[in-house]
Amino acid sequence: MTPPPPPFGFSRSRDDLRFDPALDDEPLADARAALAQGRWTAARSLLAETGDDWDRRGHRLVVLGEGGASATWAREWQLAEPGSSDAAALLAAATVFRVVAGKEKPERAREACLAAAALTPADPTPWLCLLILARHTGSDDEQIRAFDQVRGRHRSHHHGHHLMTACLAERPQAAADGGAFHEVYEFVDWAAGEAPAGSPLAVLPVVAHAELYRVQATAGTLPADPAASGHWDGWRARQALKRGFDWWLEFDGDEHDHPRLHLDLNFLVHAQFLHGRTAEAAALFNRIGGHATRIPWAYPDRDPKKAFRAAREAVLGPGSP
Known part of the structure; x- marks a missing residue:
C-alpha cells in the first residue's frame, strides 16, 4: 500500500534539519569553510560583494567571526592588506567571540572594534560587535551606548534590535x-x-x-x-x-x-x-x-x-x- 503524502506538502527527508548560523546564505557558508582552512580571500570577496547592505554585512561578519581560527586568519589578511576595513571588521568580530569564549581580554576586543569603526565610520557592524561584547562583559550604560551607535547608522538594524x-x-x-x-x-x-x-x-x-x-x-x-x-x-x-x-x-x-x-x-x-x-x-x-x-x-x-x-x-x- 502506498503511504499517504505528508501533510501540507512537507518533505519527509530526514536529512533536512540544520542548525547553521549561516541560515540560508550558501555563499556565507562556503566562505566560512574556506576561512577555517586559512583561505581568507573567499571572505574578502564575499564582504566586497555585500557592500553597504548593513544587515547582511553584520550577519556575515558575525558568522565568520565565530570560527575558532578566524582571528588568526583576519590578522593574516591584515598583514597582506593593512588598510582593509573588511579585515579590521572581521578581526573585531573574531576578537569579541574570543572574549565570549574566555580566550581574550575584553579590552583587546574593544580596541579592535574601535579600530574597525574608525576605518568605516558609516558601518554599524563594529558597534554591533561592541554590543555583543557589552552584553557579555559590559554595563547597562555600555549596552545602550553601543546600541545607539548601531541604530544611528541603520535605524532598523535587525541584529542590533534583537x-x-x-x-x-x-x-x-x-x-x-x-x-x-x-x-x-x-x-x-x-x-x-x-x-x-x-x-x-x-x-x-x-x-x-x-x-x-x-x-x-x-x-x-x-x-x-x-x-x-x-x-x-x-x-x-x-x-x-x-x-x-x-x-x-x-x-x-x-x-x-x-x-x-x-x-x-x-x-x-x-x-x-x-x-x-x-x-x-x-x-x-x-x-x-x-x-x-x-x-x-x-x-x-x-x-x-x-x-x-x-x-x-x-x-x-x-x-x-
Missing part, C-alpha cells in the same frame, strides 16, 4: 505581575512602531516574550517546560502574535530576502505552537523547512533539535521529518 531586546530582558524584574510591563516590552513596542513598513522588526514583541521567558525560567519563576508555563496564554502573547503574523501575511513573497528571516520565523512558529495556533504554525513550519535555529527552541535549557522536531511533528502529524 541583541538589545535580550539585554533588556536580562535586567532585574521590576514588575510583580509576571513581567507584563517589563521595560523590554516598552522597548520593542517602540522599535516595532518606529520601523519602516514591512520590516521584520514587527516580530520583536514575540522575541521579547521568548527572551523574558528564558530569563524567568532560568531563574525558576516559570516552569522549565514552556508548554506548561502559561507564558504564551495571556493578552501580551496574543497581541505580539497578531502583530508578527499580520506582518508575515502581508509581506510574504519575493521581497522577503532578509538575511536573518529564518530567525524571525523560528521565533514566530515557536510562539504560535505554544499558543495552540496549529494552522498558523503549520504554514510557518512549511516555510522554514530545514532552517531551524537554536533559539528560541533551546529556551530555557532544552535540546533544540528535539524541541523543534517534537513541535513540528505535533503540528504536521506523525512521521513528519
